[in-house]
Amino acid sequence: MSESEVDDVVPDLEAILRQCIAAIPPGRVTTCGALAELLGDRQAARWVGTWLVEHTHLEECACHRVVRVGGRLGRSGIGADVQRDLLRREGVAVLPGGVSEEAIIGPQELASLLGIEDEDRPLRKLRAIQEDLRKKVIITPLPADPKDCAGVDVSYRGQWAVAVYCRVSWPGGEKLYETSVVERARFPYITSYLAFRELSPMLSVIRKAAREDQLADVIAVDGSGLLHPRGMGIASHLGVVIDRPTIGITKTLLCGQMEQKELLPGGTLAVEWEGRHLGVVLRSQRGHAQPVFLSVGHRIDVEGCVRVIRPLFAQHRLPDPIYWADRLSRALARQLK
DNA sequence: GCGACAG
DNA sequence: ATCTTGTCGC
Known part of the structure; x- marks a missing residue:
């Protein structure tokens, strides 16, 4: 990679x-x-x-x-x-x-x-890069059920970025491994250019995990995948760069429109963007009032996203691997200075 | 009616 | 995302 x-x-x-x-x-x-x-x-x-x-x-x-x-x-x-x-x-x-x-x-x-x-x-120029990468995204069913899934997230303290990778078993959701890296943030947050800020620290922490033979079958990212103005949110960008299955997870929708039906606990509704079914809004089984949005990253399809993520909710709004990556990265960032 | 907009 | 205190609720 x-x-x-x-x-x-x-x-x-x-x-x-x-x-x-x-x-x-x-x-x-x-x-x-x-x-x-x-x-x-x-x-x-x-x-x-x-x-x-x-x-x-x-x-x-x-x-x-x-x-x-x-x-x-x-x-x-x-x-x-x-x-x-x-x-x-x-x-x-x-x-x-x-x-x-x-x-x-x-x-x-x-x-x-x-x-x-x-x-x-x-x-x-960065948009041109995204438009070029978009052609490399592969939407396909997972080859098989995964044995594990990892969550990645990045927190900040001043100019420092803290990326955390957390791997859990699938479908059990048992935490198996957690690691982090700290590096300088080199690019600001500008909507739709998130990958140019966060992908570098994300790749560093994933590479670290890979060196320790902890690379999961699927990686979930705190950010959009194909539900992006140019079809190249950070989850897809990451997926294409490492050419492995990725899923995008967000708390709010960057773009796309959802089915106008009631969303029951444990249920999903389709989210379409540019006329294509590329994601879902998913309410956890425990019925949190606020749902989360899943979008296809790379080397997976919408059904696969739901199948992988659904068992990984515990008591939080976000699925466990993302929740833990978020919590740890935030704690580490706070200790920094 | 227009534009917003992930983290 | 981060800056910030208390406060309401399970």
Whole structure:
């Protein structure tokens, strides 16, 4: 199993964002949404906004030239008052309602200013990778009932990611093995790009388990599989990279629509996406009010997902291997510093 | 009516 | 996901 599929392609998004911000000329401003478009996906606007608030402010950093929609100030990380003074010093007219419209640079102008072509945008490249990987997904019944199943999850403490792998027997659900790794998180959380944040630590912990001969027949991942805008959620991405059966499990639905029927304890309802039955919503036998969503990862089918996961619920909302991986990774992350 | 959106 | 205190319920 190779890890080059992720590590080699993950861009330093923060460095690129800093470059984009540095290129905003004095006397002009832009918005989080325009910067996100330069990065290749408007969806990243939220990350750009939180980054501005939390970033390590450098003396030469031009973050005061980023404003909110409509030119309103604030949330820059340096404070609205400081931002207003800096902008006025550059000749930007700052009115009570925000900066004047003509000072705002749109995504088009900003792109040409930076000489950024469409195909240079990092998130666009990552989407292309997902679309390419999607072709490699295999939907098929499991060759046989598994003898075990593992859950994987990742928790965070600052810039550190803690990945845990927990293997249980199938169908008994007895815990057989648990291990973890800690590594630096290299990419932010942006919806639909989760794999570029979490797959690297996940692969590390799975590789560690494999070295100790603890690789399970099926791996369940805390995240979507084919129920993803480009059919390449982290569970499918992981599955294709290691070419083994994977199942995606989430507490909320990323995309897809479910059958409009009553969901009884222990029951399932189909979830369709792009006209295909790729997942189910499943309520545990014990009847937790909140169900979970299963989606096909790789080398499995919807029926297989349900058959593998259903016996692994104990007293929690999530199936045991995922529940334990979540709990341990969180505990380990908390101890970090 | 439009857009949201996993962790 | 994480930041956070007490509080309601099985």
